[in-house]
Amino acid sequence: MNRTVFRLSAQAILGRRRGLVLALIPAALLVLALLVRALTDAELGVEATVGLGLSLALPLVALLASTAVLGPEIDDGSIVYLLSKPVSRHVIARSKFAAAWVATMALGALPVGIVALVVDPSEPRRALAYGVGAAVAGTVYAALFIALAALTRHAVVVGLLFTLLWEGLLGSVFAGVRWLSVAAWGREVAGELSPLVDDVAIGTAYAVIAATVVTLASLWFTGDRLRSFTLRGDE
Amino acid sequence: MSVLQLDQASRWFGNVVAVNGVSMTVRPGVTGLLGPNGAGKTTLIALMSGFLAPSAGTVTLDGEPVWRRTDTYRVVGLVPEREISFGYLTGRQFVRASAELHGLDDPGAATERALRTVEMTEPADRRVGTYSKGMRQRAKLASALVHDPAVLLLDEPFNGVDPRQRLHLMALLRQMGADGRTVLFSSHILEEVEQVARQIEVVVSGRHAASGDFGQIRRLMTDRPVQYVVIADDDRRLAAALMAEPSVVAVSLRPGGGVDVSVSDFGSFAVRLPRVAREHGIRIIELTPSDESLESVFAYLVEG
Numbered sequence: 001m002n003r004t005v006f007r008l009s010a011q012a013i014l015g016r017r018r019g020l021v022l023a024l025i026p027a028a029l030l031v032l033a034l035l036v037r038a039l040t041d042a043e044l045g046v047e048a049t050v051g052l053g054l055s056l057a058l059p060l061v062a063l064l065a066s067t068a069v070l071g072p073e074i075d076d077g078s079i080v081y082l083l084s085k086p087v088s089r090h091v092i093a094r095s096k097f098a099a100a101w102v103a104t105m106a107l108g109a110l111p112v113g114i115v116a117l118v119v120d121p122s123e124p125r126r127a128l129a130y131g132v133g134a135a136v137a138g139t140v141y142a143a144l145f146i147a148l149a150a151l152t153r154h155a156v157v158v159g160l161l162f163t164l165l166w167e168g169l170l171g172s173v174f175a176g177v178r179w180l181s182v183a184a185w186g187r188e189v190a191g192e193l194s195p196l197v198d199d200v201a202i203g204t205a206y207a208v209i210a211a212t213v214v215t216l217a218s219l220w221f222t223g224d225r226l227r228s229f230t231l232r233g234d235e
Numbered sequence: 236m237s238v239l240q241l242d243q244a245s246r247w248f249g250n251v252v253a254v255n256g257v258s259m260t261v262r263p264g265v266t267g268l269l270g271p272n273g274a275g276k277t278t279l280i281a282l283m284s285g286f287l288a289p290s291a292g293t294v295t296l297d298g299e300p301v302w303r304r305t306d307t308y309r310v311v312g313l314v315p316e317r318e319i320s321f322g323y324l325t326g327r328q329f330v331r332a333s334a335e336l337h338g339l340d341d342p343g344a345a346t347e348r349a350l351r352t353v354e355m356t357e358p359a360d361r362r363v364g365t366y367s368k369g370m371r372q373r374a375k376l377a378s379a380l381v382h383d384p385a386v387l388l389l390d391e392p393f394n395g396v397d398p399r400q401r402l403h404l405m406a407l408l409r410q411m412g413a414d415g416r417t418v419l420f421s422s423h424i425l426e427e428v429e430q431v432a433r434q435i436e437v438v439v440s441g442r443h444a445a446s447g448d449f450g451q452i453r454r455l456m457t458d459r460p461v462q463y464v465v466i467a468d469d470d471r472r473l474a475a476a477l478m479a480e481p482s483v484v485a486v487s488l489r490p491g492g493g494v495d496v497s498v499s500d501f502g503s504f505a506v507r508l509p510r511v512a513r514e515h516g517i518r519i520i521e522l523t524p525s526d527e528s529l530e531s532v533f534a535y536l537v538e539g
Contacts, residue, residue, distance in 0.1 A: 004335040008321070015323035078320035080286065081378065084313045085336035086305050227303055231286035231315060232248075232277070 002087055002095045009069040009099030018068045022061055022103060026111035029057045033115040042120035049119055050130050053112040055168055055183045058134055061108035062141035063159040066100040070149040070222075071156070080231050090223030097146050097219055104142045109134035126196040133190025133197070140182045140211045140218075147218035150225035178202055185211045236263050237310055237385045237417045239283050243292035246278055253278040255441040256292065261419050265412035267432030267449075268421040275441040276421035277316060280390045283419070284313045296386065309337070312379035316390040319371055322364025326355055326374045329363055330381055337382040349377040354403060368395030376404070387411060389420040393427050405431045460484055461501050466493040466521040467512070476515045480507050495525070 013019060036045040073079035082092060113131025149155040171177045178184035184200045188207035191199025239261040246254040254275045270276050281287035282294045285301035294301055301307050321329055330349055334342035350356045353373040393401050408431050412418045422428050428435060435452045437445040445452050467473040474486045474494045482503035487495045498504040512519050
């Protein structure tokens, strides 16, 4: 990893309005958790708030963080200032991912665990399991969305569609989608760590391998896209 | 001493040919890449800096292909036309990031040296987003110079730079060329190129139109036939009289009035036109050059 690229990427996340939006997402989730705790039964409350965190808040945070570190620079071509240096493009991709990953963990995965604990403080193991599951899913989301940012200028729109349609709507309607759903992989890992978490019956080994393969493939793809970045004028 | 070599390099995007079979050698010293907007200058610089693969032909630096070779940037500094979008960084942070990415032993000292070179020490603690166009250009140049590159490629470096800074930048480029660096900059303004570079490469519509010493190119440009529109009180008689002049190579009547005159020797034509008019009792109402645009000069070079 290159520390300079990591630092610049972190500044790109925090230095724009995205930083504020990123902080608002876990804040909203936490407020919701407090409301749920005050108004409903803990068991139901945990499932509802953590479900929202895993399937919506977490991918949204990952999407905003991952696209912030790469999307604008590719859009306006200013990434050429990073790429015209003797640093491997794969190292640049990994360093940018690292910055997005830290943001996703801090503002996406960690809040999922905290929310579970807030709603039901009597089950810290379950909260930890949800937190680890969210970390697994958040890692995949961050890598996937950074690859999306390297692939298309419309990464935010495509990422939102993926999150809302595939992970959200289709995932809840068609059981088969769980095999290819990032949130399901995270939930499966969480289920392995706590008997109180309903897993999705795809096998922990499958979930971990799928998450690892997609993460590594996305990072390799991002580096390869950066290797092929072309500078074009307005002419 | 580094040499950039393009050998029959072409680049096309779908059906559009941006660069067509260009061969040129860029040696130590300052080379001006001259051409109108849309001529393919940026594409050529992208090819030379390894940011574009040639569709055909080769682009090499000291014999090694530059495409997809990140090591090339140890000796190449690039100042793209693209604006810096790192508005959240100060100028100093931006240049220092470059120094760090180059893995320099003392990035702080290299940063200060580069900032001093482009006279940006004072505003270096302001955010890049607050800079004027000229200051951003200098910050970009400092970032490209921070590792003391043997090759410097600059895409339209004088765009938006005020006259004082322009003179400073020009002096800087000349000095770098004199120091033995291989400096290539693009411009669509003849006078800019004339003031900095002796070696000129002219590109028009993606083709290499001319190459050589500025004096030769300038002569080619000024010796071309020039078009004028002359409006007189009797266009037809004026056209007949002008046709007899050796300096005039073609004459045609304009449908809305006036005469199109193509002149091979402007000096003689300027002397003869009033005399011809007086000899034939014709009154000249208006004389206008009709193709003084840079594009027409470049088009002539291509056709010639």
